Amino acid sequence: MPRSVLITGASSGIGEALAREYARRGWQLALVARRHALLESLAAELSASGAARVLVLELDLLDTDAIAPCLEQADRELDGLDLVIANAGVAESFSAGEGQITRMQRMIGVNLTGACATIDAAVAIFRRRAHAGQVVGITSMARYRGLPRLGVYSATKAGLHRYLQATRMETARAGIRVTELAPGYIDTPMNRDIPSRPFVVSAERAARDMVELIERGVAQAAVPRWPWTLMGRLMQILPAAILQRLT
Numbered sequence: 001m002p003r004s005v006l007i008t009g010a011s012s013g014i015g016e017a018l019a020r021e022y023a024r025r026g027w028q029l030a031l032v033a034r035r036h037a038l039l040e041s042l043a044a045e046l047s048a049s050g051a052a053r054v055l056v057l058e059l060d061l062l063d064t065d066a067i068a069p070c071l072e073q074a075d076r077e078l079d080g081l082d083l084v085i086a087n088a089g090v091a092e093s094f095s096a097g098e099g100q101i102t103r104m105q106r107m108i109g110v111n112l113t114g115a116c117a118t119i120d121a122a123v124a125i126f127r128r129r130a131h132a133g134q135v136v137g138i139t140s141m142a143r144y145r146g147l148p149r150l151g152v153y154s155a156t157k158a159g160l161h162r163y164l165q166a167t168r169m170e171t172a173r174a175g176i177r178v179t180e181l182a183p184g185y186i187d188t189p190m191n192r193d194i195p196s197r198p199f200v201v202s203a204e205r206a207a208r209d210m211v212e213l214i215e216r217g218v219a220q221a222a223v224p225r226w227p228w229t230l231m232g233r234l235m236q237i238l239p240a241a242i243l244q245r246l247t
């Protein structure tokens with residue numbers, strides 16, 4: 001029986017690349033996002049290239065009541081999920097004092113509440129049955145340090161980091177694995193208009209690294225590990241003036 005993965009944010013970037021990588025490895029897929037047409041065309045392409053079952057589920061993570069039913073449907077239709085990846089996210093750049101409350105709420109809604117609710121629903125499913133599963137949260141280097149003009153984004157990723165840390169302790173006895181992956185710069189629509197993206201790698205390369213780290217069941221890792229493990233450490237200790245110049 002092939003294993004099954006649900007990926008949020010599968011219509012673009014890292015989520016789409018993860019879907020291709022898992023399809024290549026013979027997994028069944030539940031592709032989740034708002035842009036249904038993009039998911040349908042990805043599903044058609046993956047099915048045509050011989051993927052196991054591919055399920056398309058339209059979901060807006062701001063509609064929190066719809067999250068658990070979406071995961072339940074995937075669990076039913078794919079005969080049991082093994083892995084849930086809370087990947088969907090938005091990054092918007094603005095400074096304190098600009099009154100960007102709507103954008104704040106959207107980012108917190110998708111990156112924090114939406115990701116936590118996805119993980120909550122996955123844990124509920126995994127707790128119900130004998131063979132436990134794995135949940136993965138995609139954070140960011142911004143979880144290590146608040147970055148200028150990315151204060152709310154940094155806050156959502158730091159918050160998700162803490163939630164994953166707590167969930168890992170809560171679920172260890174039940175055999176549920178909790179993995180946090182913190183990407184550096186990955187070439188996706190999220191950051192294509194940023195003029196400087198040091199050490200940027202393709203989404204395909206990032207997805208391959210991520211799948212290997214997930215398979216190994218690591219608790220947390222930077223992606224790619226080099227140079228971002230070191231950068232994560234440096235980000236915590238660099239003086240603000242230097243960090244500001246680098247970012």
Ligand SMILES: NC(=O)c1ccc[n+]([C@@H]2O[C@H](COP(=O)([O-])OP(=O)(O)OC[C@H]3O[C@@H](n4cnc5c(N)ncnc54)[C@H](OP(=O)(O)O)[C@@H]3O)[C@@H](O)[C@H]2O)c1
Pocket residue numbers: 008009010011012013014015032033034035036059060061062087088089090091110138139140141182183184185186187188189190191
């Ligand atoms: N790219 C990087 O360098 C980088 C670095 C660090 C962390 N990350 C993190 O990696 C994750 C993926 O980012 P990416 O670079 O692949 O970005 P992306 O190409 O912009 O993709 C973002 C995905 O999130 C989904 N999404 C956004 N709002 C949503 C909503 N309200 N409901 C459901 N889905 C929603 C989008 O789907 P729809 O629009 O179709 O709904 C899309 O599939 C994010 O959590 C991001 O913070 C990325």
